[in-house]
Amino acid sequence: MNNKFVWTKKDLLGLEYLSAAEIKFILYTAGSFKEVTTRQIKKVPALRGKTVVNLFYEPSTRTRASFELAAKRLSADVLNIAVESSSVKKGETLIDTGRNIEALKIDIIVVRHNCSGAPNILARSVSSSVVNAGDGWHEHPTQALLDMFTLQEKLGKIEGLRVSIIGDIAHSRVARSNIWGLTKLGAKVTVCAPGILIPEGIEKMGVKATTDLNEALEGADAINVLRMQFERDTAVAFPSKLEYLKNYGITTERLEKCKKNIVIMHPGPINRGVEMSSEVADGKNSVILEQVTNGIAVRMAVLYLVSAAKEIRR
Amino acid sequence: MTPARYLIKNGRVIDPANKIDGLFDILISDGKIEKVGVSLDEKCDKMIDAKDKIIIPGLVDMHTHLREPGREDKETVASGTRAAVRGGYTMIACMPNTEPAVDNPKTVKLLKDIIKKDALCGVAIVGAITLSRAGKKLADFTGMKKAGAIAVSDDGSSVEDKDLMLEAMRGAKSGGMLVIDHCEDTKLSAFGMVNKSLISTKMGLKGITRASEYEMVRREIGLAEKCGGHIHIAHVSCGESVDIIRKAKKRGVKVTAETAPHYFALTEECCATYDTNTKMNPPLRSKEDVEAIKKGLSDGTIDAIATDHAPHTDSEKDVEFDLAPFGIIGLETALGLALAELVDKKTLSWSALVEKMSINPAKILGLAGTGLKKGAPADITVIDPNREYVYKKDSIESRSKNSPFIDWSLKGRVTDVFVGGDLVMESESIKART
Numbered sequence: 185m186n187n188k189f190v191w192t193k194k195d196l197l198g199l200e201y202l203s204a205a206e207i208k209f210i211l212y213t214a215g216s217f218k219e220v221t222t223r224q225i226k227k228v229p230a231l232r233g234k235t236v237v238n239l240f241y242e243p244s245t246r247t248r249a250s251f252e253l254a255a256k257r258l259s260a261d262v263l264n265i266a267v268e269s270s271s272v273k274k275g276e277t278l279i280d281t282g283r284n285i286e287a288l289k290i291d292i293i294v295v296r297h298n299c300s301g302a303p304n305i306l307a308r309s310v311s312s313s314v315v316n317a318g319d320g321w322h323e324h325p326t327q328a329l330l331d332m333f334t335l336q337e338k339l340g341k342i343e344g345l346r347v348s349i350i351g352d353i354a355h356s357r358v359a360r361s362n363i364w365g366l367t368k369l370g371a372k373v374t375v376c377a378p379g380i381l382i383p384e385g386i387e388k389m390g391v392k393a394t395t396d397l398n399e400a401l402e403g404a405d406a407i408n409v410l411r412m413q414f415e416r417d418t419a420v421a422f423p424s425k426l427e428y429l430k431n432y433g434i435t436t437e438r439l440e441k442c443k444k445n446i447v448i449m450h451p452g453p454i455n456r457g458v459e460m461s462s463e464v465a466d467g468k469n470s471v472i473l474e475q476v477t478n479g480i481a482v483r484m485a486v487l488y489l490v491s492a493a494k495e496i497r498r
Numbered sequence: 499m500t501p502a503r504y505l506i507k508n509g510r511v512i513d514p515a516n517k518i519d520g521l522f523d524i525l526i527s528d529g530k531i532e533k534v535g536v537s538l539d540e541k542c543d544k545m546i547d548a549k550d551k552i553i554i555p556g557l558v559d560m561h562t563h564l565r566e567p568g569r570e571d572k573e574t575v576a577s578g579t580r581a582a583v584r585g586g587y588t589m590i591a592c593m594p595n596t597e598p599a600v601d602n603p604k605t606v607k608l609l610k611d612i613i614k615k616d617a618l619c620g621v622a623i624v625g626a627i628t629l630s631r632a633g634k635k636l637a638d639f640t641g642m643k644k645a646g647a648i649a650v651s652d653d654g655s656s657v658e659d660k661d662l663m664l665e666a667m668r669g670a671k672s673g674g675m676l677v678i679d680h681c682e683d684t685k686l687s688a689f690g691m692v693n694k695s696l697i698s699t700k701m702g703l704k705g706i707t708r709a710s711e712y713e714m715v716r717r718e719i720g721l722a723e724k725c726g727g728h729i730h731i732a733h734v735s736c737g738e739s740v741d742i743i744r745k746a747k748k749r750g751v752k753v754t755a756e757t758a759p760h761y762f763a764l765t766e767e768c769c770a771t772y773d774t775n776t777k778m779n780p781p782l783r784s785k786e787d788v789e790a791i792k793k794g795l796s797d798g799t800i801d802a803i804a805t806d807h808a809p810h811t812d813s814e815k816d817v818e819f820d821l822a823p824f825g826i827i828g829l830e831t832a833l834g835l836a837l838a839e840l841v842d843k844k845t846l847s848w849s850a851l852v853e854k855m856s857i858n859p860a861k862i863l864g865l866a867g868t869g870l871k872k873g874a875p876a877d878i879t880v881i882d883p884n885r886e887y888v889y890k891k892d893s894i895e896s897r898s899k900n901s902p903f904i905d906w907s908l909k910g911r912v913t914d915v916f917v918g919g920d921l922v923m924e925s926e927s928i929k930a931r932t
């Protein structure tokens with residue numbers, strides 16, 4: 185990696201908006217921060233005196249905790265704001281909230297929102313950096329970055345890998361960010377789901393779509409298994425749970441036909457016995473906990489880079 | 499006060515209703531056109547030099563939301579008709595989805611009084627098909643007609659109940675009223691935000707299928723065919739609808755149709771930045787749909803270009819894409835966009851454009867518009883076809899500024915407008931109402 189690369193973007197809104205070189209640079213930077221997280225003293229002064237605000241419109245435990253730790257390990261101050269999504273309609277608008285937070289003289293807003301595109305709108309309205317921590321069905325860029333970081337760590341590269349994403353593609357921001365990131369870095373991506381969960385025109389994003397799990401598993405170097413949310417909103421058509429388990433659940437039996445060293449990822453939290461069996465989740469191919477660890481390094485890299493971009497602009 | 503005598507000289511007069519396209523002068527007197535001829539030298543109070551300009555019958559918009567009564571924060575009859583005049587319109591038809599809805603003779607009368615007091619151009623009133631536009635009970639068509647409404651529409655939604663819609667068409671037919679039909683099967687479009695295609699997938703938003711529009715177009719045409727009534731399809735956005743209308747016209751169904759400038763000037767790609775001024779209903783569609791709309795305009799399937807001028811305040815639009823209301827303003831940009839996208843690109847001739855934006859809408863609405871001939875009301879628009887300008891937010895006449903065309907460079911500016919012989923805009927300057 186060319187370490188003379190200069191990061192210039194104030195925001196991280198999605199991997200759609202990044203070049204392959206920019207994605208590689210984040211992964212490269214995350215590598216050096218990973219080293220920090222293995223030290224006895226896990227803290228560097230990179231963002232000392234800076235303030236990171238976690239603005240969460242959707243409940244989240246792991247992503248919020250991961251961003252909080254990442255900021256703290258960079259010596260930033262952290263403010264957590266949870267907004268009841270039920271009060272969005274009657275309360276302050278997103279833009280007003282963003283401007284009010286900015287008036288507190290903060291540096292980075294990490295935003296999680298149930299509406300797709302909310303971070304894009306926020307980023308246009310404030311001069312602080314905006315980092316997307318997941319918006320609607322749109323993108324979850326740091327999740328995809330940590331997935332790619334983990335893949336690269338396990339298999340040495342991304343280019344040429346065959347990666348299958350299995351589950352509710354239609355309503356998954358993790359799927360979209362992974363598709364953008366992986367295809368930009370030269371992986372061959374297959375998405376696999378029951379027909380009603382494969383969104384219109386997805387092939388035009390450069391992936392293969394199939395409803396046949398065997399096809400998705402055969403020859404795959406890695407699979408990313410998405411969480412199935414059968415409990416989610418009623419506006420969305422879902423297959424029956426039983427049908428899904430039978431045709432799409434990842435079990436030890438199914439793994440037998442896969443590559444021996446296939447890497448199994450899951451963005452969490454897992455529904456054990458729904459999208460994958462406990463044996464698979466805890467098995468030797470699973471890297472689920474490493475993903476969680478890597479999440480901190482990747483988020484440290486993102487916070488560090490967007491903050492540095494703002495310094496350069498000044 | 500007797501209206502002044504005006505003489506418009508040296509302009510190119512384009513009026514397909516009277517098969518005119520050439521250099522003529524027009525004499526206006528007593529609110530009417532007194533004479534159209536070569537090198538007129540009549541005495542007048544004021545002469546307008548229209549050298550290098552184009553003179554057309556005033557534009558007619560079949561589809562405007564004036565928001566009055568009830569949402570005067572978005573638009574009023576006064577501000578909306580100022581916007582109309584700026585855009586070259588001398589007559590607009592306003593939709594009944596106000597608060598309360600225009601669904602009874604009393605409200606029609608109330609609105610008529612506001613128009614009389616405040617309007618800068620002609621305003622025709624469209625009443626609701628059903629009470630409160632709720633799709634349950636038919637409104638009083640004949641009563642509304644007597645009070646001054648000229649058409650009915652539940653614009654904003656379809657009448658879901660098919661039997662009720664058939665009754666409405668029968669009622670409208672016997673009452674001599676036009677039915678303007680917003681075609682949308684909300685069972686198919688519910689929670690949708692943008693066209694269902696790669697764009698909805700990329701943006702992570704629920705898509706609105708083309709079928710939600712064209713299946714309803716098909717149903718409504720079937721009903722019109724059954725009862726022999728005239729149906730006018732509002733804001734056609736997709737290729738399938740154009741095909742269905744084309745075939746129906748061939749079979750002799752009394753169907754007319756309009757599209758809006760954004761459906762030929764923009765594609766779904768524009769939504770990608772989550773700019774809420776690209777959120778409209780029906781949604782912006784694909785490049786192929788834009789081509790089909792243009793073809794429909796050029797072969798006569800689509801009779802009219804209407805604005806679907808839908809004002810919303812900044813505070814309503816400056817929110818998350820999901821939460822923003824559908825619609826954009828359009829009165830001040832329609833002509834410029836049509837010239838750039840249709841005339842310059844040879845889809846329509848100037849004369850055909852005047853048909854789509856003035857003659858045909860007037861005809862469909864059953865208005866007097868007979869073009870620029872002796873004795874006709876002097877509703878006239880003068881355009882400088884070479885004048886280039888940038889559409890700036892602070893220049894917008896409409897009370898709302900929700901336009902995706904802000905900062906676009908456009909060519910062809912309306913300079914003068916006569917409404918019933920009154921010079922309401924002169925050299926791009928709008929006169930206050932007297």
